[in-house]
Structures are given as structure tokens and as C-alpha cells.
Amino acid sequence: MDLRYISKENNQGISVKIKDIVIGNGDFTIIAGPCSVESSEMILSTAQHVKSKGAAILRGGAFKPRTSPYAFQGLKEEGLDMLKAASQNENIPVVSEVMDPRDVAVIYDYVDMFQIGSRNMQNFSLLKEVGRTDKPILLKRGMAATIEDFLMAAEYIAAEGNDRIVLCERGIRTFENITRNTLDLAAVPILKKLSKLPVIVDPSHGTGIRELVLPMSLAALAVGADGVIVEVHPDPACALSDAEQSLSFEQFETFAEKINRLKHYFEDMRKGSY
Ligand code: PEP
């Protein structure tokens, strides 16, 4: 595999800084928030809640890649405005998805980290465009991408000059259909072995089932992931996207409490010293 910018030098991983938050320095980072920003009140209350319970970064989609063109597509710039206000109010950095190279310059002013979604993992012009910015990138694994495809996508970004990339395992399509995707947790240690980049796990999209978010996050912790990204909504039953996989505030509180109580046991796994 021809990795020139994201390979491991001297067996050392790198950490990625998102404002004052560091992913990949041995800590286990929780990124949390709704699938989509739906209103200023909902993103503000979610920001308050997740930050107070231990999330380091707020997520919230404003440009949504929906399977159906008739499904809710996100609030676009209006949603980014709400996300930024919540970020400033709670003093928490934010990550949001960019789907189109033409939107990179606009979204740049609103977010602290760009998310490249699963459906765009091999949108090479988008990868190159974000690679020319100075913002950290959350790169999600394509739903039919091999580990090599995934690393090569990260290489596209890094080759443009930006190696502040966090890889995210979010499940792949298999014959199994009780779960939304099959969360490939073996990806975590192999990605960390092959590249210098930090790796996080998305158990929300990885399973599509809220009851599985905590168990799969504990598994992610045990295999050495540098963090998780989870969907949280003030009223999951009424969420405009990904309702079934979103945690309520109460569920997130239990979730964060369990993770934070156990995370220090797995520091060696995160550092790859096993
Ligand atoms: C999301 O994070 O809301 C999302 C659409 O994720 P993915 O690209 O992994 O499907």
C-alpha cells in the first residue's frame, strides 16, 4: 500500500487538535449530538446536556446526505448558524458534514472540524478540497470500502497538505440486515497499525439501534479506539433523521458515566502497547 503521508513513522501515532480538544493523545474522546440540527432550541439544549455530561465535541448535520431526495435534507446554512451559536454558548467545538466541494468555503466559517460522510469517502474532488484547508477532518469509512480504500481516501486528503485527519469506522454493508450496518471493530487496531492517524467508532450508524450504542462503544474502548461519535436527541421519537439510533438525554448520561468510569483501563490499548 503506497502510503506517503499517513504512514507510521517510528511506530508513532499522531494526535489531532480540534480547538483545545485533542484526539489521539491517549484519552477517549466522546463526540455527541443530533444527526441533524433541527432548531436553535434543540441544538442548544443538546449542546448543554452533552457537554455537561462529558462530551468534548458537538456534532450536528446541516447538509444531510439522505437516501431519498424527498427526506429532510437538513437546514443548510441556517442550521450551521444554529450550530455555531450553540458552540459559542457552550464553549464546545463542533463537527458537521460537507458534501460538496462548492460548500467547503461556506461551511469553513461555521465548523471546527469537517466531516466527510460515508457516501462521499471516495469523492476525490471533495477530499482534495478539504485537504487544501487547515481544518481537521473526520473521515468516515465508506459503507463498501475496504481498509485499503479507506486509507487511500485519507491519503488523498493528506497529499494536499492536511494530515489532521481522524478516521471513523461506522459499519459496512453485509448480508446482515437486523442491524443497519455491520460494525467492523477489527478495523480499529488494523487502521492504527497501518497508519499514524487516530481512529474513532460510530456505533450509532454502525448498528442503527440505540440499545447497541453503549455495548458497541464499550467494545470500541476495548479494541483501542480513540473515541466515539454518538447521536443524541432531546426527543428521539420525533427526530427528523435517524430516530431509532439516537440516545435520549437520560440514556446519554448513563452512557457517558459508564464510558468515563471504564476508559482508563484501556489506555494501553489506545497506545497500541499490547
Ligand atoms: C451522519 O453522521 O449523520 C452520517 C450521515 O453518517 P454516515 O456518513 O456514516 O452515514
Ligand code: MN
Ligand atoms: Mn445520522
